[in-house]
Amino acid sequence: MKSDEIDRALARDAAGVRASPDFAAAVMRAVRREARVPPPIPFPWTRAAPGIAAALLMLVLAFTSLGSTPGAAVPPRAPEALAHAAEITAKIGNSVASWNARSASIWTLVVALSVVPVFAPLVLVRSERDS
Amino acid sequence: MTVDDGVAAVERVLRGDVAAFEQIVARWQDPLVALAYRFCHDRSRAEDMAQEAFVRAFRALHQWRRDAAFSTWLFAVATNVYRAELRRRGAPLVSIDDVADPADTLDLAAEHEDSDRRAALRRALHALPARYRDALVLFYFHDMDVERAAASLGVPSGTVKARLSRGRELLRRKLVTMLGSSDGPLEEVEGEV
Numbered sequence: 233m234k235s236d237e238i239d240r241a242l243a244r245d246a247a248g249v250r251a252s253p254d255f256a257a258a259v260m261r262a263v264r265r266e267a268r269v270p271p272p273i274p275f276p277w278t279r280a281a282p283g284i285a286a287a288l289l290m291l292v293l294a295f296t297s298l299g300s301t302p303g304a305a306v307p308p309r310a311p312e313a314l315a316h317a318a319e320i321t322a323k324i325g326n327s328v329a330s331w332n333a334r335s336a337s338i339w340t341l342v343v344a345l346s347v348v349p350v351f352a353p354l355v356l357v358r359s360e361r362d363s
Numbered sequence: 364m365t366v367d368d369g370v371a372a373v374e375r376v377l378r379g380d381v382a383a384f385e386q387i388v389a390r391w392q393d394p395l396v397a398l399a400y401r402f403c404h405d406r407s408r409a410e411d412m413a414q415e416a417f418v419r420a421f422r423a424l425h426q427w428r429r430d431a432a433f434s435t436w437l438f439a440v441a442t443n444v445y446r447a448e449l450r451r452r453g454a455p456l457v458s459i460d461d462v463a464d465p466a467d468t469l470d471l472a473a474e475h476e477d478s479d480r481r482a483a484l485r486r487a488l489h490a491l492p493a494r495y496r497d498a499l500v501l502f503y504f505h506d507m508d509v510e511r512a513a514a515s516l517g518v519p520s521g522t523v524k525a526r527l528s529r530g531r532e533l534l535r536r537k538l539v540t541m542l543g544s545s546d547g548p549l550e551e552v553e554g555e556v
């Protein structure tokens with residue numbers, strides 16, 4: 233098959249193909265259906281921004297407090313470490329326990345602060361639309 | 364309605380007059396169905412695809428920027444719909460019966476051979492990688508206008524030219540395999556641009 237023959241064949245491909253008589257009516261039915269569908273609810277970024285900012289701030293605070301936890305003390309030299317092994321273990325245990333309690337309370341606060349402003353506007357918009 | 368004077372109808376639709384969209388459909392239904400047919404070679408499926416393209420255009424009408432002709436934007440929307448449809452449902456199966464043109468039946472033997480060749484051409488076209496197939500389909504649909512094909516595909520003209528060049532070469536190679544003949548030595552295919 234020669235190049236010009238390919239050109240001709242591809243150029244006239246679909247020549248004479250036309251929409252059927254009821255095509256426009258079918259399209260308009262679909263378009264009217266589409267027009268009746270309400271637009272999707274956009275995410276309320278402006279309302280959610282304070283909540284997201286607060287959540288990020290709390291995250292930063294949480295990581296900052298993690299860095300300043302007294303559990304990460306510099307270990308003493310080997311002979312002293314051997315001598316005070318029991319004491320150090322006890323200190324670490326106490327420190328971990330206190331950190332766990334603190335982190336749990338911080339995370340609870342973060343979740344509470346972030347979830348309410350993010351989801352409250354969506355609930356409000358939905359309830360307005362339903363009513 | 365002339366080629367690109369759908370602007371008034373678009374304005375009315377954007378103001379909430381959904382019925383005005385019918386003018387746009389009436390003006391562009393044949394080209395959009397014909398373009399869809401070039402992608403799928405199935406009349407029923409082509410109309411489904413064209414309908415989806417119109418609905419998508421209706422939904423995105425506010426995104427049309429006046430820096431391009433409405434027809435350019437509409438063909439770009441339709442092309443995206445058709446390419447996505449082919450990706451989703453795969454390339455069409457082209458049958459001899461579908462290819463045969465009942466208008467040219469004077470010489471049945473010649474017609475049969477011609478149909479075979481056109482069927483082979485369509486099979487070869489749809490066996491090409493999508494980027495070459497799409498460039499070829501759009502180029503011939505737009506009466507061999509590279510600029511318009513590029514606008515429909517949303518790529519630079521140079522890219523379309525490169526894809527056309529390589530697509531034609533690949534097409535010839537496939538046709539040689541399918542039909543068992545060649546009209547000349549085939550050049551080595553360069554890398555994709």
